Each structure stands twice: as structure tokens, then as C-alpha cells.
Amino acid sequence: MTRKVLLLPGDGIGPEISAQAARLLQACQSAGLDIEVEEALVGGAAYDTFGDPLPEQTLDKAKAADAILLGAVGGPKWDKLEDLAKRPEKGLLGLRKHLGLFGNLRPAMLYPQLASASSLKPELVAGLDIMIVRELTGGIYFGQPRGIEERNGERVGFNTYVYSESEIERIGRVAFEMAQKRGKKLCSVDKANVLEVTILWREVMERLAPEYPDVELSHMYVDNAAMQLVRAPKQFDVVVTGNMFGDILSDAAAMLTGSIGMLPSASLNESGQGMYEPCHGSAPDIAGRNMANPLAMMLSVAMMLRYSLGETAMAERIEAAVGSVLDDGLRTADIASEGMQTVTTTAMGDAVLEAF
Amino acid sequence: MTRKVLLLPGDGIGPEISAQAARLLQACQSAGLDIEVEEALVGGAAYDTFGDPLPEQTLDKAKAADAILLGAVGGPKWDKLEDLAKRPEKGLLGLRKHLGLFGNLRPAMLYPQLASASSLKPELVAGLDIMIVRELTGGIYFGQPRGIEERNGERVGFNTYVYSESEIERIGRVAFEMAQKRGKKLCSVDKANVLEVTILWREVMERLAPEYPDVELSHMYVDNAAMQLVRAPKQFDVVVTGNMFGDILSDAAAMLTGSIGMLPSASLNESGQGMYEPCHGSAPDIAGRNMANPLAMMLSVAMMLRYSLGETAMAERIEAAVGSVLDDGLRTADIASEGMQTVTTTAMGDAVLEAF
Numbered sequence: 001m002t003r004k005v006l007l008l009p010g011d012g013i014g015p016e017i018s019a020q021a022a023r024l025l026q027a028c029q030s031a032g033l034d035i036e037v038e039e040a041l042v043g044g045a046a047y048d049t050f051g052d053p054l055p056e057q058t059l060d061k062a063k064a065a066d067a068i069l070l071g072a073v074g075g076p077k078w079d080k081l082e083d084l085a086k087r088p089e090k091g092l093l094g095l096r097k098h099l100g101l102f103g104n105l106r107p108a109m110l111y112p113q114l115a116s117a118s119s120l121k122p123e124l125v126a127g128l129d130i131m132i133v134r135e136l137t138g139g140i141y142f143g144q145p146r147g148i149e150e151r152n153g154e155r156v157g158f159n160t161y162v163y164s165e166s167e168i169e170r171i172g173r174v175a176f177e178m179a180q181k182r183g184k185k186l187c188s189v190d191k192a193n194v195l196e197v198t199i200l201w202r203e204v205m206e207r208l209a210p211e212y213p214d215v216e217l218s219h220m221y222v223d224n225a226a227m228q229l230v231r232a233p234k235q236f237d238v239v240v241t242g243n244m245f246g247d248i249l250s251d252a253a254a255m256l257t258g259s260i261g262m263l264p265s266a267s268l269n270e271s272g273q274g275m276y277e278p279c280h281g282s283a284p285d286i287a288g289r290n291m292a293n294p295l296a297m298m299l300s301v302a303m304m305l306r307y308s309l310g311e312t313a314m315a316e317r318i319e320a321a322v323g324s325v326l327d328d329g330l331r332t333a334d335i336a337s338e339g340m341q342t343v344t345t346t347a348m349g350d351a352v353l354e355a356f
Numbered sequence: 357m358t359r360k361v362l363l364l365p366g367d368g369i370g371p372e373i374s375a376q377a378a379r380l381l382q383a384c385q386s387a388g389l390d391i392e393v394e395e396a397l398v399g400g401a402a403y404d405t406f407g408d409p410l411p412e413q414t415l416d417k418a419k420a421a422d423a424i425l426l427g428a429v430g431g432p433k434w435d436k437l438e439d440l441a442k443r444p445e446k447g448l449l450g451l452r453k454h455l456g457l458f459g460n461l462r463p464a465m466l467y468p469q470l471a472s473a474s475s476l477k478p479e480l481v482a483g484l485d486i487m488i489v490r491e492l493t494g495g496i497y498f499g500q501p502r503g504i505e506e507r508n509g510e511r512v513g514f515n516t517y518v519y520s521e522s523e524i525e526r527i528g529r530v531a532f533e534m535a536q537k538r539g540k541k542l543c544s545v546d547k548a549n550v551l552e553v554t555i556l557w558r559e560v561m562e563r564l565a566p567e568y569p570d571v572e573l574s575h576m577y578v579d580n581a582a583m584q585l586v587r588a589p590k591q592f593d594v595v596v597t598g599n600m601f602g603d604i605l606s607d608a609a610a611m612l613t614g615s616i617g618m619l620p621s622a623s624l625n626e627s628g629q630g631m632y633e634p635c636h637g638s639a640p641d642i643a644g645r646n647m648a649n650p651l652a653m654m655l656s657v658a659m660m661l662r663y664s665l666g667e668t669a670m671a672e673r674i675e676a677a678v679g680s681v682l683d684d685g686l687r688t689a690d691i692a693s694e695g696m697q698t699v700t701t702t703a704m705g706d707a708v709l710e711a712f
């Protein structure tokens with residue numbers, strides 16, 4: 001059966017890196033992958049055309065797709081939009097919510113070829129391989145009530161951090177299962193010494209633990225987790241946390257590698273449908289200059305093949321191709337280093353396709 | 357006029373490091389400082405004795421004091437207390453709230469003698485000197501409503517992230533003034549692309565900016581701030597943010613130095629009354645073993661002299677004494693390194709007193 005892939009280039013460097021992903025998808029098709037690829041607008045690009053960061057036709061196509069590849073959204077051009085609902089980010093948040101993509105997998109791993117790119121001392125990050133499992137459709141990102149209103153003669157802003165037991169259990173299971181497939185260590189991050197919502201979080205994780213006896217569950221306060229990531233990141237295997245803490249910690253973890261331009265991510269729903277995107281953002285400062293790193297986007301294609309399309313062998317081919325271009329000394333500007341050859345976005349795409 | 361200092365040793369290593377602070381206070385008195393020092397219980401220690409982490413007599417003494425020195429609170433012994441209101445942390449949070457200590461100053465600076473302790477490459481942290489200004493009596497730590505309750509047949513946990521314009525303005529002014537005294541750069545950290553409460557935060561910071569024309573104000577999303585701290589921490593001078601983000605980022609920033617055992621902090625209210633404490637926690641694993649680093653606590657005395665008692669010269673004497681014991685090669689276990697002499701808590705205290 002032909003599966004449907006929706007490509008959403010988005011804003012900033014999104015279109016450039018998506019072009020390389022599109023070429024890679026074609027190469028996969030030539031290699032026998034039975035998929036149909038469509039494109040649509042999202043984020044600022046969609047706002048500019050339709051006045052809406054998530055137009056109905058885009059959402060419909062997304063719902064019909066087996067998997068979605070997203071470049072990146074947002075940029076200074078839209079930062080001044082008064083109405084938060086029109087901002088590019090709402091396109092992304094809307095996709096997550098409407099498709100129920102609650103399970104966000106954010107690997108932070110260090111490519112041995114890029115060890116020197118890390119700001120940490122090499123011995124602290126060599127072999128780093130953390131998987132952050134972030135809850136993506138709940139928590140303070142979506143909690144009600146929210147807003148800005150007048151109270152006692154002044155304005156007050158408020159948001160609600162909320163999780164139900166079933167939401168926590170659902171993401172907890174994803175994390176425990178992930179830990180079973182990896183190093184069997186799961187660290188749940190909360191702020192249970194201050195926030196009631198995370199007391200419930202911790203309780204549910206504890207309740208699930210006996211069902212996964214081979215996984216060693218630990219708990220860490222979020223402030224300590226931020227410290228431990230800086231101090232000794234290799235102590236972590238799988239980390240599970242809520243939407244907001246996950247946003248912060250996954251970016252910090254990704255940056256530990258020094259090569260965030262290499263890291264893909266997956267956002268999955270209960271039926272295995274997924275959205276795949278690079279961990280990095282839309283990088284408006286370098287957009288349109290053919291210098292962005294397309295590898296996180298191309299590795300997102302590999303992640304999609306593995307998690308949503310069940311095409312492990314082809315995923316491995318892509319990952320091996322990326323490894324070999326790094327071995328050959330090719331580097332985009334973000335991961336450039338002495339003695340290596342700095343190349344453009346398109347040249348990097350060419351090289352991966354050739355090695356594929 | 358004799359000023360009152362209240363010493364609250366607290367839990368874990370709190371009493372050991374407080375003992376060194378007490379000796380230092382005596383030395384200050386001998387050197388002519390007109391203060392009266394009292395002690396009281398807080399945290400787990402207070403719970404064990406009075407069944408309350410913040411007994412009324414402690415709070416009364418705190419209110420009457422010109423300045424408070426706090427060791428640390430908390431530990432695994434009390435982590436299982438069902439009632440969050442009885443946990444040691446509530447003693448600390450109660451003091452902050454009752455005394456109106458809204459302005460939390462958390463410096464992250466690298467002692468040149470300890471440069472190698474950082475997990476970051478030396479060139480990225482040499483000369484690091486960041487001041488994080490964290491709002492301490494509002495935000496999600498204190499927001500109502502909060503709790504865990506039954507909804508639609510399952511339990512739901514919830515907290516409220518809330519700030520009023522006047523709360524934001526108050527902490528904003530502290531931060532702008534701090535920037536004026538330092539490098540004149542202020543970075544306000546929020547998540548204004550998702551959270552309404554931080555849209556208001558950003559707006560108020562923007563409104564204040566023209567009153568401080570010599571300060572360059574910038575804004576950063578919290579996830580990016582966590583990344584930038586890891587990537588290039590020296591880009592920051594003063595950072596201002598809310599209670600929760602400040603908790604996370606100040607710990608990450610402190611850990612960048614590799615010597616969190618060296619870092620004091622101040623929490624001030626509108627009348628200049630302050631509470632001073634080390635950035636590190638109660639470290640229950642090493643409590644009672646005479647190996648904790650007392651320097652953050654002794655430097656907290658210096659910070660108190662500077663900010664609450666207006667005794668700059670004596671503060672500088674303490675800081676110089678700490679510098680000279682480091683120069684002499686003395687190190688507690690947490691900052692031990694090859695070729696240096698590892699010493700106990702009390703021996704470190706002795707050395708500082710001798711150099712004072």
C-alpha cells in the first residue's frame with residue numbers, strides 16, 4: 001500500500017533543508033520505497049499566504065498522511081504579531097495538538113566525527129547518547145485557563161500547568177518502553193518539591209515502574225537535571241518529562257553535543273503516526289544563503305522510516321550515508337572545523353545522496 | 357545601632373557550613389562590626405522538633421532581623437512526607453514569601469584558581485561573570501489555584517503560572533539597576549511564543565527600558581537561553597527571569613563554573629532586608645562528614661555585609677581571604693584537583709579566618 005508523506009518546509013532555513021529531504025525521499029522511492037509525497041504550507045509561510053499559520057487544507061493533508069516531515073517555523077518577521085493565535089509557532093502547536101502527537105522523542109547523541117564541536121571537555125561527552133522523551137500535547141503549553149486580563153486595576157498574565165493521570169501514564173509508557181530498548185535506565189524529571197502537578201507526575205511514574213521491572217526508574221528535580229546535564233551528561237539514558245521542562249532540557253542536551261544541526265526528532269501519536277523535524281529552529285539569520293546544515297532534516301527522514309513506516313533497513317542506509325560524508329570530512333558552516341571541507345547546503349545534500 | 361543577624365543552619369550540610377559562618381561573624385564582631393547573632397530552626401530540622409518547617413518563633417525572629425543567613429534545607433528523610441506543606445522546602449518558600457524577598461541575585465562567576473573545575477572548555481568560561489536576577493515570591497511557585505483533584509473520574513494535578521504588571525516591574529527595576537552597575541547588558545528570558553504570562557513579562561521589560569537608556573535590553577526564549585548558557589555563556593551579563601525559569605537557569609549557570617560550592621546568593625525585599633544562602637543544596641550524602649565546602653556560606657556572609665549591612669570594606673576582606681586560601685592551594689573535596697591540598701570543612705574555615 002502506498003503510504004503518504006507530507007512535507008511542510010515552513011520558514012527560515014526550512015525550505016532549503018526540506019529541498020534536500022525531498023531529494024532524499026525521491027532516492028528512497030527509486031530504491032523501492034512505496035510512498036507518495038505532498039507539500040503544504042505551515043507557520044509564517046502559511047500566515048503570509050492564507051492569514052493562518054495552520055490553514056485547514058494543511059491540517060487535512062496532515063491528518064491524511066502516514067507521516068509528516070517539518071522543516072522549521074518562526075522568525076522575527078512574525079514576532080510582532082499581536083495575536084498569539086496567528087504566530088507561526090501556533091501552526092506547529094496546532095499540528096501537535098490536532099494530531100495528538102503526545103510523544104516527543106529527542107535524541108541527543110554525539111557523532112564521534114564531531115566530538116570537538118562540543119563546548120564540554122571531550123571526556124565528558126564522548127559516546128554521549130541520551131533520549132529525552134517529552135510530553136508534547138499537554139502541560140502548560142495547552143492548559144486552560146490562560147490569558148492576560150485586568151485584576152485590581154492592573155493587568156495580570158496567567159497560564160495553567162495541568163496534567164491528568166492518563167496523560168502522564170501514556171507518556172510514561174512510551175518512556176519505559178524506550179528505556180527497555182536502550183540502556184534500561186529512566187530518569188523522570190519533575191519539581192515535586194514545589195509543584196502539585198508534578199507530585200502527581202512522580203506518583204504515576206512510580207505506579208508504572210513495577211510493570212517494567214527491567215528498567216531502573218529514578219527521579220530528579222528539574223533544576224538539578226539542568227545542572228547534571230552540564231556536569232556529567234553521560235549519567236543519563238532515557239529522560240522523561242513534561243512539555244515545558246522537556247523544551248528546556250532537550251535543547252540544553254542537544255547543545256551539549258555542539259552539533260544541534262545534526263539532531264532529528266520524532267513526535268508520535270497513539271496510532272504510530274508521526275511528525276519528524278530537526279531539533280534546531282528556523283535560523284532566520286542564515287536563511288536563503290545555502291549554508292544551513294541539512295543533515296538533521298535528512299536524519300529526520302531516517303527517523304520517519306524507522307518509527308512510522310517500519311523501514312528500518314532504509315533508515316540505516318541513510319544514517320550510514322550521513323556517517324560516511326562526515327568521515328569524508330564534509331562539514332556545513334555550523335560544524336566546520338580546521339582541516340575539514342566547509343560545504344553548502346546543496347553540496348551536503350549531493351554528498352549524502354551519492355553515499356546513499 | 358546594633359543590627360540583628362539570624363542564622364538558620366537548616367538540614368544536611370547546613371549546620372556544618374553554618375558553624376564556619378558563625379565563626380566568621382564572630383571575627384567580624386572582633387573587627388568592630390556591631391551585630392547581634394541569633395540562631396533558629398528551619399526546614400526538616402524544625403519539622404523534626406516542632407512539626408512545622410517554619411515555626412512561628414523562627415518567622416518572628418526572621419522578621420525582626422536585618423539579615424538572615426541560611427544554610428540549606430531538605431533531604432531524603434522528609435521527601436516522603438505526604439503533606440507538601442510540611443516539607444522542609446516549605447520553610448524556605450515561607451520565609452521568601454512572608455518576608456517579601458522577591459529579588460533573588462544569583463551570581464555565577466568563575467574563580468580563576470578553579471578554572472579547571474568547569475566541565476566546559478577553559479576558553480569558554482575563563483572570566484565568566486553572570487548575574488541571574490530571579491523573581492522569587494511569585495510565578496508558578498505561589499500561583500493559585502493549585503492542587504490535585506478528581507475530574508472526570510481521574511486525578512488531575514494543576515498549578516498556576518501568574519504574574520501581575522507590578523510584580524514584573526519590581527523585579528525588572530532590580531535587574532536594570534544591577535545591569536547599570538555591571539556590564540550594562542540585560543537579557544530577559546521568557547517563553548513569549550507560547551505563554552501569555554510571559555508576553556506580559558516581555559511587554560513590561562520593554563516599557564521599562566527607556567528609563568534605563570544606558571542598558572541594552574534583549575529577550576531570549578528560555579529553551580534558547582538554556583542552549584546559549586551551554587554554548588557560549590560569556591555572552592551574558594545580567595539575566596532577568598521568573599521564579600521557575602530562574603530556578604533552572606541559575607542552577608545550570610552555577611554548574612558551568614564547576615564549583616557551585618563557591619557560589620553565594622542573596623534574596624532581597626523592598627526595604628533592603630535580605631536572606632543570604634549558598635547556591636548549593638543540603639547535600640545529604642556528605643552531611644556530617646566534615647567534608648562540605650563552607651566557602652559559599654562564608655561568601656554569603658560577605659554578600660550580606662555588602663547588600664544588607666552596607667559594610668563593603670568588610671565584605672571585601674572576606675572575599676580577599678577566600679581568594680588567598682585558594683591561592684594557597686587549599687581545596688575541599690568538591691573542588692579538589694591534582695597538586696592541591698584537600699582539606700576538611702573546619703580546616704577550610706580555619707584558613708579563611710586566619711587570612712581574614
Ligand SMILES: CC(C)[C@H](C(=O)O)[C@@H](O)C(=O)O
Pocket residue numbers: 074089092093247549550579
Ligand atoms: C517553536 C516552539 C513553540 C517549540 C516549543 O516550545 O515546543 C520549539 O521550541 C520546540 O521545542 O519544538
Ligand SMILES: CC(C)[C@H](C(=O)O)[C@@H](O)C(=O)O
Pocket residue numbers: 193194223430445448449603
Ligand atoms: C529547595 C527549592 C524549593 C528551591 C527552589 O526551587 O527555589 C531551590 O531549588 C532554590 O533554587 O533555592
